[in-house]
Amino acid sequence: MHLCENMWRWPYSGAVGTMLLLLLGSSSAQDVSAQLSCPAVEVAQNITQPQYNCVLNKNTDVRTLVSFVHSFLYTVQPHPFPERLFLEIIKDPQQLQSNKELMTEILTYEVGFLVCIAIGILYIVLMPIIGFFVAFCRYCGKCGGNMYQKQTSSTNSLRRTLYFSLFAITIIILAGNICMFRSNEDLKNSVNQSPLQLNNALRDMHTFLVSVPQQVDNVVNESSRTVEKITRNLDDIGHQLGEKIQQRFRGTLDPALESVKLLHNESLTTRDQLDQLNSSLAQLQSSIDRTQANISVVRDRLTQMLSIPECKGCQNLTADMKKLTLNITISTASLHNFKSAVNEVIKADLLSEISEAEKFFNTIPEKVTNETESLVNSSKDQLSSIQKHLLPITRDLPLSALDDASKTIIQLQSNITTYFPEAEKLENIRWSVGLALCFVILLVVVCNILGLIVGLLGLSPKVDPTNRSMTSNCGGIFLMMSAGFSFLFSWLFMILVLVLFPLGGNMHTLICRPWNNGQLLQFIDTPGLFPNFELGSTFGLKRKLNLSHVYRECKKNQPLWTTFYLYELIDLESALNVSKYTAQIDKEFEKTSITLFSVNILSPDMIKKLVNTSSKATDFNTTAVTQQMDDILRINLNTTAEKVYNLSLQQPNDIKYGLQNESLKLRRIQTDIEMTIFPQVINLKSSIRNLQSSSEKINRTVGEVLRRAQVAQDFLNTNTTQIVKTESRRFLNCQLDYVNAYTKWAKTMFTQHVGLCVPVARVVDSVDTVVCVNTVESLNAFWFSLGWCLMFLIPSIIFSMKLAKYYRRMSYSDVFENHIVMNHIPRAQMKIPLGCG
Template identity: 55%
Template sequence: MGLCDSVRFWRWQHGSAGAFRAGVGVLLLGLSLAQSIPSQAVCRAVATQQNLTEYEYQGPEDTEETPNSGFLSAFVQSFLHTVQPNPLPKDLILELVQDVNKVLSNQDLVKEVLVYEVGFLVCAAIGVLYIVLMPLVGFFLACCRCCGNCGGKMYQKQSSSIHCRRRTLYWSTFITTAIILAGNICMFKSNEALKVTVDQTSEGLSETFDHINAFLTAVPQEVNHVVNESYKTIQEVTRNLETIGPQLGAEIQEQFRDTLWPALDAVRLLDEDTNNTSDQLNKLNTSLSELQSSVERLQANVTAVRNRINQTLSNPDCSGCDTLLSELQKLDTLDSAITIPNLKELQSAVDEVIKINLSSRVKEVEDYFNSIPQRVTDDTSDVVKSSKRLLNDIEAQISKLSDDIPLSTLNNITDTLVKLKRDIVKFTPELERGEQIRWSVCVALCCVVLLVVVCNFLGLILGPLGLKPKADPTKRSCMADCGGTFLMMGAGFSFLFSWLFMILVLVLFLLGGNVYTLVCRPWDNGQLLKLMDTPGLIPGFELGPSLGLKSEINISDVYKACEENKPLWTTLHLNEIIDLEDLLNVSKYTDQIQSFFDSADIGLSTITLLSPEVKDQLGSFSTKSKDVDSIDITPQINNVSSINLNTTADKLDQLANLQSNNNIKKELQDQSRDLRQIQADIDTIIIPQMENVNTSIAGLQSLAEKINGTVGEVLSKVGEAQDFLNTNTTQIVKTESQKFVDCQLGYFIVYADWANLTITLHVGRCGPVADAVDFAETLICLDVVESLNAFWFSLGWCMIFFVPSIILSIKLAKYYRKMKYSDIFE
């Protein structure tokens, strides 16, 4: 009747060990997407994978609004496109770089350079001609005027068209001066734009370096983040292995619970009902014993009284006593009126069931199944130790990821940028002082041009205000003469400074124009980066070999990839130097893991819940409990209740009153009193005791009915549970073990997806690099070169219009100046 009579052992099958092997074998590869693992109860909740925090780059912001230097961009670029329509001469530049020491000796190469620069040479020739002729013309003009020629004679011939010619010269001079003023305004604006750009350059460069340094610092942190997340997986799997007993054992218990626990609950209920039945039987036996004692005493009393009454009635001296002989028959029926039920068989059956001690059997089963986690822990202790040692080996392999990625190159770049930033900070004061001098010089140049404009406008204003058209030329007012003098001053200043300014225009034109055509324009259309891709252009600079790549990578391709904010994995073709699949593949450990778990035996026995002997006893108990249903003493209670000895006592009293014999009379009265006392005992003792017995029997019958159902339920559920355990114990253990293995495998599979996705698509998104290059292009080309080109273009514009301004001013001045000789036109 034991509950643990038979024991069977099971062994983990190859499939379970293989699955667990695969789970640990991919240990590097699993954590952050763990929320996508199919829900399994054996999987403890793992820490949610923290997504990679990508570095967000923001370009430097101007601290103040930069004056618009692009207002002349269209004009300047159109002019430069006309001067230099040819594309970037890649072949020519390569020849110059490769033969830099023999450039002058190579006539063909010099010829190619001159042909390419023919547009600039033509413009330079025009500028040189301007520089040479302007002072010569001014010198000869001054000499001629001093000799009284070339308008130097203070005489003006009067004619009918003189006023028309004066007005024509006036408006021509005004328009020319206005054009020069517009160019002068452009000079001021471009000079101020260049100053603001230079002032903000150091701050912008410093911010750009900071962002690049932050990006370069973030890349190792992102790689370490990926590695650290794999450590979390190792720690999680290690914890699962250390708690394999509680986790796996609890799941095995849970599979048995739905079938086993209802059976145990039924056994507990049967045990409770059996104890209640025993208590009820004890109570009934006590009541029956008391009733039996009372009945026996009653029957003895009735017999004694009946015998005395019979003797008295049989006395010859008793008169009329024959009539009461029939009453004696009622006393005879009283002796057999009460029958006590026999419950010995039921009591025996109850005692047998109690001896079984069902509660101890239930406790034994509970203790056995509560020990399953500890059994799993004990039987897998060697496997856990071996697996944990293997996890340490895999953890060491994970750390190689940081070593294989060329992070040292990034550190070298960081050191270079830090040094460059220090140099910029060091030379910033010198740059600011130099820029202040440059700005002051350019402002002075602008003011000189403005002086010519002011002289012209003063002449254009004072001349007409002081002029009387019909007045004699020798009698013109001082105001008109002053206006003519201002016009001559403007022409003199133009002659004096224009050729010097043209030298500056020529130098800035050759510098800024070539920078635009050779650097900025190719930079904008991508030709410059393609040129830099040419092998050998920059001696000692080979991006691919410096990173340890087998193939060469182009700077232009790197820039395009960074423009799209692609990761370093694809941008730098790191797959050529890092075999990520091989690095993350730990399948070489699978054979070891397989041998570990092939040697693991977890002993788990099946259980005999109720032995056949116990089932037979329960069946006998159920059968005998049915006999209680046939016990019914209610009729006996009714029979006893129908007995009324007081009637017989009354008749004895009546008969006693008729007796003349006092002895007989006294005997009849005593017998009547005894009958009344017996009737009182029946009413106060026997009937209540019989009712109490009847109540106990009713309670026992209720328990018996319940026991019949409970025994049937116990036998049914215990049979189902026993069949389930006998059939499914081994399979349950194997299935739950497989789930545990799959759970660990799930961690690694998800981490594999996350790690590969993160490393190949998210680590080191190089958008900040492209933004830094774009910032450099904006700073050099759109701010510095564009402002510089706008300045020389504006200055050259003014110098060109100085020529018509000189001619028109000199001619117009004679119409306002006071003449020495008069001429009259009628």
């Protein structure tokens, strides 16, 4: 069971189709399948997850300024999210006009904004009034309008103080102005990119909604593929189960059959050796007989010559003449007995003897197929029932709600595409206005900088104020222009700040801040807040489904099963419980039995013949033949020929020449023996040794055949039934394990992989990014930067007007002389008055 389950570590793309995936594995799964006779096919590891493209682009250029804005807004509005106030307003919007206590609470909650608005209104009212009075007063020659500058000893120090103070204020205003440019551009980029980001998020959401039914269908369809695969396994049961049974027999049956085949081949080889040996022996005997005839002729002649009376001392060779013979007959009785035993084995035809065993072995798959036909058919019926049992899962899931949501997403995308061009035009107008405001503030900054630079370059402290240079005078005029522009535009810009400040500030404090800390979603989850909106009932749930819960779970990319409490709709354990079908298949298996006929590896008659062959191979003795061969190799006619020759030297010429002639013939016969018979004898001795080794080998092989045949026969007699039953049970368990492993995989897919809902959280995050992070923060950064500049315009006006008099050309002069008592210190005598500056 566990072996098949391990194959399901590589699940496929679906939610209910795991039986086939157990058949389909990677390398480790294939090893298991090899053991269980279940073919494996490679599959994907997990169900296919959609590819999402949503990337949230956040403005990061003004994050430091945004931190200042957040701190300022938290100071202005430190109170938590007013859930109760919103609930009362949503329940009865009309009470805003009649309920004074509610209005008081709202004003109390907004007191920080009200104070800032009051300050802004005061700025708007006082700035033009002050500007008017200053202008009128200067026109009347007052408030610095009188072109006369009193010269004192602290004039230079005061001028430097005013200079550096105005320089610092100008740098501060410039920093705010740069932030205005940056935030204005960021706001434009945010508005322009918002449709794309929202469309990407909605497209991912649509992809998610479409993919969930597809994932469920893929899993359910996977069950069909699994059933088809198991059905193919059952149709191929003869091949798969039969081969496994064959493999169990191979360990004992194959060695026995191979040893029988080896004995047959060795018998044929030995017979060929015996035939060749007999032929060689006959050829040797023929050579011996021919040589014997030649020796007899020479011996008769020598005997006749030695009997002549004139022959001196010839009686001494009479005994040698009797020994001069080659009458040898090679005995082959033991060879004939051994050959008859070998021929008897060959005639018995060992290969035909084991054909029954091979037939038994080769017909096992066919036998399995025939005797499991009814089991296969009933199992197919149960597999079809399993498929029908799994199909209602898709019907019980609330997939129609996803279709409705998908249509809504498409409509939203269409609306964004439709209205974006108009929004883009309005944004271009807003951006142009904002850019103009930035340049006006920049104009004030430029006037200050030009006044500071030009005034400093043209100033000569020793020159009389009425004689100041044109450059110095221009510097003072630039400073007065800065003050004039400030009075002219600052109160108008403050009106814009006063409009944007409560709008952007309240959006941050009432929407963005509670959105980030989760209070807004919790507020939306308030029961009865939206009477016609109940997310849980939309999906057919019994419990209330909180948006905050959905967002948190989807943020962690959890599946729909736990996020939407789908286990309340579907009892997955019951839906995937197919044990009654597998139990029925198991029951049908118990009724089926595969019977293999008994077979004898070797018949009793063949065993008797093999025993007889082994006995004759043991009795095979080549000692006599070998001794005869050695006797032949010891023949030496040259000795007798030498004696005859020596004797001929003592005889008269007639006898002498006759004896020498016969001596020469003996030597020639000896040479013929050495050239013809000796090689034949040597080859025969080698063949006899080989045959002796073959007889011993056959004896051993016969013993091995008898032993292995007996082991195989005992194994077949005692284990055939158990092997068939064990392998059949293993094959069926593998198929059933596919089903069991499938249910586990399907449960894992449903509860952990189907509908990973991170796109839902991304949609929320995209709205947060577009509305709060990019748009609202950029808007707040803009009005904060503008307000920053406007507030520092007040000291800028004061310092620029004060400093301008030190650069402008005066109409009246005032000479300051510092008379001191002269003394004898030379350096003191060289001291001159400071003059005007």
